[in-house]
Amino acid sequence: MHLPRRLTEAGVNPLDQVQFETRSSVITNPDGSVVFEMNDVEVPKDWSQLATDIVVSKYFRKAGVPGTDRETSVRQVVTRVARTIREGGESLGGYFDSLEDADTFEAELSALLIHQHGAFNSPVWFNCGLYHRYGIEGSPGNYFWDPETDSIQPTTNAYEHPQCSACFIQGIQDDLMSIFDLVRSEARVFKYGSGTGTNFSCLRGVNEILSGGGTSSGLMSFLEVFDRAAGATKSGGTTRRAAKMVVLDMDHPEIIDFIEWKSKEEKKARALIAAGYPADFNGEAYHTVSGQNSNNSVRVTDEFMRAVLSDGTWETRNRTDGAVTKTYKAKDLMRRIAKAAWACADPGLQYDTTINDWHTCRDVDRIYASNPCSEFVFLDDTACNLASINLMKYLGEDGVFDVDGFRHACSIFLLAQEILVDFSSYPTEKIARNSHDYRPLGLGYANLGALLMVRGVPYDSEEARSTAAAITAIMHGRAYWTSAQVARKKGPFAGFEASHDSMMRVMGKHRDAAYAISPGSCPADLLAAAHEEWDECLRAGERHGYRNAQTTVLAPTGTIGLLMDCDTTGVEPDFALVKFKKLAGGGYFKIVNESVPRALRGLGYSQEQIQAIVIHTRGTQSLAGVPHINRDALSDRGLARDEIDRIEAALPAALDLAGAFNAKNLEETTVRRLGFGPEAMPSGDHILAALGFTSTQVEEANEIACGTMTLEGAPHLTEEHLPVFDTANRCGRKGRRFIAPMGHVRMMAAVQPFLSGAISKTVNLPHEATVEEVENIYIEGWKMGLKAIALYRDGCKQSQPLNSVADKNHVTEKGEKDQVGKTEEVPLAASAREVVPVPPTAAPERPVLPGTSPEAVEDTARRYRLATKRRGFTQEARVGGQKIYLRTGEYDDQKLGEIFVDMAKEGAAYRSLMNCFAIAVSLGLQYGVPLDEYVDVFTFTRFEPHGAVTGHPNIKFSTSVMDYLFRVLGYEYLGRTDFLQVKPEEIQPGSDAIADTLLVPGDPAGTARPGGTGQDIPASAHVTEGSPGATAGVAGQAAVPQTPVIEVAASAAPPAGEKSGNGTSRGGMSTSRAGELEAIAGTVLAIEDRPPVSRIMASLGLGSMAVTPARASVASTGNAMSDQMTQLMGDAPFCDVCGHITVRNGTCYRCLNCGNSIGCS
Template sequence: MTTTASPSTRRNNKTTVDGSSRGLTIGRVFTTEGQHPYDEVEWDHRDVVQTNWKSGEVVFEQKAVEFPKSWSVNASTIVTTKYFRGAVGTPQREASLKTLIDRVVKTYAKAGADHGYFATPEDGEIFEHELTWMLLNQYFSFNSPVWFNVGTPSPQQVSACFILSVEDSMDSILNWYKEEGFIFKGGSGAGLNLSRIRSSKELLSSGGTASGPVSFMRGADASAGTIKSGGATRRAAKMVVLDVDHPDIVEFVETKAKEEDKIRALRDAGFDMDLGGKDIVSVQYQNANNSVRVTDEFMDAVVGGNPFGLRSRADGSVIEEVDAQNLFTKIAEAAWGCADPGIQYHDTINDWHTNPETGPITASNPCSEYMSLDNSSCNLASLNLLKFLRDDDTFDAELFVKAVELIITAMDISICFADFPTEPIAETTRNFRQLGIGYANLGALLMAMGKGYDTEGGRSTAAAITSIMTGASYRRSAELAAIVGPYNGYARNADAHQRVMRKHQAANDDLRVLPGDRGLHKVASREWDQVVKTGAKNGFRNAQASVLAPTGTIGFMMDCDTTGVEPDFSLVKFKKLVGGGSMQIVNQTIPRALRKLGYSEEQVKAIVEFIGGHGHVIGAPGLAHEHYEVFDTAMGQRSIKPMGHVHMMAAVQPFLSGAISKTVNLPETATVEEIEDVYMQGWKLGLKALAVYRDNCKVGQPLSDGGKKAEDKAAVKAPEPEVRIEYRPKRARLPKSRSSRTTSFSVSGAEGYMTSGAYDHGGLGEVFLKLGKQGSTLSGVMDAFSIAVSIGLQYGVPLESFVQKFTNLKFEPAGMTDDPDIRIAQSFMDYIFRRLALDYLSFDDRADLGIYTAAERARYVETGSYLSEEDESEMSEADSLRNTDFDNFNVDGARQPSLLEAHTTAELMESLTGHDIDAPLCMTCGTKMRPSGSCYVCEGCGSTSGCS
């Protein structure tokens, strides 16, 4: 690969404002004069092929696309399938990253020149090259609408986030449906506050009773679901907010929780109720995130145990009083049951509002990071923080500042040529010019620096970097105001805007930074000092500057290990390979972190190998216990505690114009009281919004407690250590003649046969699988797998251990089966072991695993019990036979310990089984998505349910 000089060595030239209105003077920071950025990297050509997750049919293929060699296969695949324009197979189809970047950057550069941003044409050219270099080298990315639309014949839509408004009239409500539809059609998301709509406890002018906002939510939800199902991409996200003093607040809070109960009942009756399932359309309110807007008055009433008034929408009078603590508990109970509603802190949000004279902030975008005026929008861009880490593992603050000021300039230019879905949104956005710069890869950055996410050191670094980012953004905004003028709404809101800038500066002054971050804090202090001084003189070009978005698809485009402000999700990931397929790899940030912590190359290799085999660092050879926290992740053996997420959000929130898209993950065992505490602490710590997710609270999630139960059983059964040492396993072979059963099955149209043989006492002893043609690779692999399972069974590994490990294993083919007891299978393995559980395990063992027959599920819906009265009366006698631990007796009839008890194989398998949390299946490729902020993102194809 062609090597280039480090950007850090090219910072003598500066991007400056010369004090007049003739434009920006742009100096070279990343590029070299006389050399185009494209000439600094080595390129290659790749074939991008995607197949249907159910049928295996090729659904996308484009050969010989051109990307830098340094870009991963995953990044190039996502860019090719998502962002390249033109019909595949035609000359108009884009086939190179160069074409894509040129389409966008040249549009920005031309608009900047046309609107007077640059002092000379040469400055415009340098701007174009600098922006190209940063995109080419994955230093930052614009949000997805920019890549979709800019430079194409389509409307030049650049914003990802929208806030709408609705009034208490039928015209306005129907217009809400229409505006949302247009926004969803374009693949973006919108949010709004329904609190102006009269409650169901108030009268209409005609004398009748109003329907209330929840009833109108039903129509909007159906509309969103219809547009989603008719589109080529996954549905756009949607947020619905209701004020806590609205008379219908309890109905709103309980809406999705009640629907989740309905989903469970239908699921148990055999319907396909997974997210994206064909029967999920029978329930309501599933296309939106819900949030309650709480005030300081309400939270004070909760703390004080006081009553709280619910107010008429017509005249503001109190029409009902409720117990504030009881209502707060209802909010937490609903969130415990289905993850909705989230919470937004109204007074905190508006205390940091730069435009209160124009109107309050009442709502947010779907992911809760963009909060501004009604009928407005925001375009996003995110920096890849890991790119600014020097070779000595220190953060290059000055280079970061240069990148921020260039990106903010580009983002502001985009508003000059952008198109918008409605005229009210266009007018507000052009008058206030809201921007949303942010970052990704914070989790990876902290790990590489040897800092734990949930530590003072991690929070200190994150806060300082965020302060630099927003400070540099507003400083550049004030400089732009001197050239192209402040935003139109500034004059009316000048005092408020400057007050908020001083609040940011004061928060920076009060920031408690650790010694290693003092250099970062010094840069942040310098930037905020210039913000206040320059802003007082020039005003500001932008009402808002920064947010922390999910960075789903664009995070993959930048090859980021972590999204947004999130910690690392897990220490082991899957990497897509050239030519198809994938492999499991240990995060590449881990070796760098270990070297930073002082480990030798030999130690690094041993620890990485351990992590690759176990998925966590507990017990890694030579790794000091005090370093475990550096490798804590969102999920898994050492998951970050819920308040660890809250404290990180609190550390960075004072340095953001908007808020943070992030979900606080809680274990399945979390209580309602713990969720109440998270919501209460979020208010006390000054957050603007919070969302929570309790593991396994939603239907469709793979069984998450199976591993815990296996560990508990192993702990109970485990013999003394000396018994382990003396034990030698014996194989209980099947008799020459034994009973067997053969099952034919089909998973997503792919057929197979399974033959299972049993001991005389009825226990399973062997399995044979026939998949694929004789002599094929698949057939050979299944033969070998069958032998391995059969030997394990004969040596005493309980069938339930295999079922725990192989159910919910996900790979193609997956989907509908022809088995009435198992409607949906994640893979052949998932189906096979569910079928074996139904055929050979007792009811109690199956119930522990959550596996029931269709008849049992239907009976539960009707009676509340999976068993009939006759079944229950016979259970005692039947279980005495079926639950005998035959697998733990040898041929002589003497009991022997099982392999699960005697060896650590099962423990290793357990550690390799990821701790999964609920997420929808990707509508594009069928892969299970993972959380990204308060949204979801697909690691297979880059589809996102969020905004970026």
């Protein structure tokens, strides 16, 4: 091919024209601990820090590079990829008319990559060029096409023919060996981080006759095998789950079981979670049930959909003889699908008739399945390499789309992908053969949502859909036109002649669709370009044929979208108007999307009006002019100037005022004066309350200083322009607008006619959506001509993390109650250092098994006392910023017998509850409850405080205090390492070596710790036996049952008359509550040992003035960006690389801190 230059000049390396700078790349956990760090890396000056972190952490080669042992510059990475593909094209022959054309190709591709105009899928960045540039060799095992013999050969070096595809479809036969061959080949795909999909409909149903005379165990029994295999591959490799798609035709005999498979398993998981098993997706509840390692889709035909609408019937049939097995009402089957999807997001639908109507090789075989994200739909045993173009790079400041530049980028990327087909290797021989014969490609784009917003076009509008359709038609037509130009030199794909009629029929359908775009709502220049493109494309194909059976899809673009600094991914709208920009020196800076000011300028707003709208959305990021909470008000409340300066400096990076009023920004003396203990890490909400600000005052100040996070209610902005700024989620505390679910469906329908494949996009529904709405979306998707659709109702998964919102309910000193959400009462418990016998009635009633008398059960409930002098260890750590001391007491055989938990020196409700919890656990241990039962029940429980853990060498993140405590105990006493983030090299359960601090004999309080500071460790509740003068028991010997007593240590009371900063006493308890305590204490204290209630009151520091109870709310994660993500969606999990909250991206999730994709995107 002859290639014109557009971005480069002959004889000039485009990389030499780029201004580079040296940076550091640091990726941290929410607590600031470093996950990845690499210094002195060279990147283009105009790349963001996030794009820098992604390319450095994910795509830089870290070993084997001659000289430096690692790549240190983006220049090296781009050269490695572009030059290797160019050399691949030269060695395969026929791609370039001359050496000058080869030079042009390399230069233009390099320019597109370095300027973020486009990007390949991750396997290209990972693998391409490692052998050809650096001589790095990989393990054998894949297969490639050998042009000299025209045959498929096994590789001897994986990087000589690198694996460059991310998407795979594999077939299966109704044969036992074929079934287990697929298990093996799936594992090979998973091993390299790719995803695969298969249609299992050919497998015979349960009780169908086998050739040996027996009956089949059925499809579902084998699906469980595949599910377990995928889960094991995930567990053996990384914490990222295997990406897998399971498809089943609607007429399979086991279709009901398949439809309800996940929803039934979800019910089992819920029951296990209710029984106390961990709710985490990787926890035991979800590990126990099946069907959790794949996306499931039902394949439906037009015949079935028409039966649904006409209230007809539907038959399922045997796979062996075609006999009817059962007859159903089609509507009932559709309702079952909708109910299951409503409950657990699966199954999705794939519209079989539509898919095969647009199938370019229908004369060869039907399309049966898709890849896990459903954008690649083609023949079985094929692969697809993806590339995406950044649409915003082609939008001028005047709002005009650069059609010619976009066409040029499509041609260069399509040619590069075509070269990669035969240059690459594949996991199986079949996939290698079919990929060579049919050569499917996946060119797509990203940043459509941002482009529409900047042009001032609402995402859910006819103009948006027409614009998107025209751009997609141009891309699709140019891709096939380029394919025809390659075919002119190298010939069409091997299966073209057999598929000529179906191929040209589908090409005609694409052209007809281009001419069907509405001229009334589509920009004239884009419409004319789409028509021209398809006229040329069809003529070129009629003359030369096409080199590729497929050319385009719309992929999720999760990681590569961030690499290109895209605001939006794939065909998605934006998810928020305010985001946090990563800074080179670490941290984040809150900004309004760049799309917003550009859109406002295009809509005719003045610079002053735009500034006012931006401030309304983002806030002033200053204390100046803020009502109630300003510099004067804070100074009047005793804050020093440097403290106020630090708070104000923190505002640009804070989601709200609570994020700036961090204890770290205050002096320790100020925190103490406000009534918080020296070990406490109070949240910003608590500090604001302690300063005397009401919820109304905080909210009003928030709107000025930190903004509303939404354009709703902004000054100057007219009502008619609000839809331009609608996003996928409600934005901010007061935001009410978001794109309706059908708006997403209509956008998918607009672009679907201009894609060889389908669209990876999930239709997100609010939690309150109904089964009927789900069913309607599935029906409308079919009517609108989609090939596949999946949806997700927020909150339908039990495994989602606890949602954290900015509008927290609390009671102020004036008794105000914020009614935005539910108010939960947190009971305030007491602590005392006196001996408090537990009434016998406090023991839980034991269940009586059939055939067992209650007396027999009671007789077995004997307590095993600890020696009065015993050993244990002390572990100090912080969970989500909250300091915790865990102390243990051991039997003589080093088995755990009691625990002590303290969270602060000065009493608080939470601390007291933890004391009581420690007592309950200690009693259970001494009555014989196995420690592993506690560990299994309480690990992965999720509530605040949670987040980063500091102070423990192996545990770096926990989902709650309970989770942290039992991770420690499970590790120290059971030797369990499955829930440790940092695995120890050698485990010695129970040994002194692994205890951070030991209680020294003769010093049970731990005040003289070996190697320690000698400071007094705060004590907490622990269980003893009998009175203080009781005789020591023998470890392991049954003791005479007697009334246990609880010894509770409390902090000393504050000096008489000392008040907290808000005019209240430090105890944190009202006078009325103190009276309740006196009444309760009088009923539980043993008569002979009962101290005066006044002593209990004094030990708690109780005063006579009413105070502000701690808020019953979910606290901040400590990271503004993560807090924002939890506001926007309730289902986003933590990133398994850096611990930040992720954002939904198609059927997967992506992390905006490190760029990691969770799933298959």
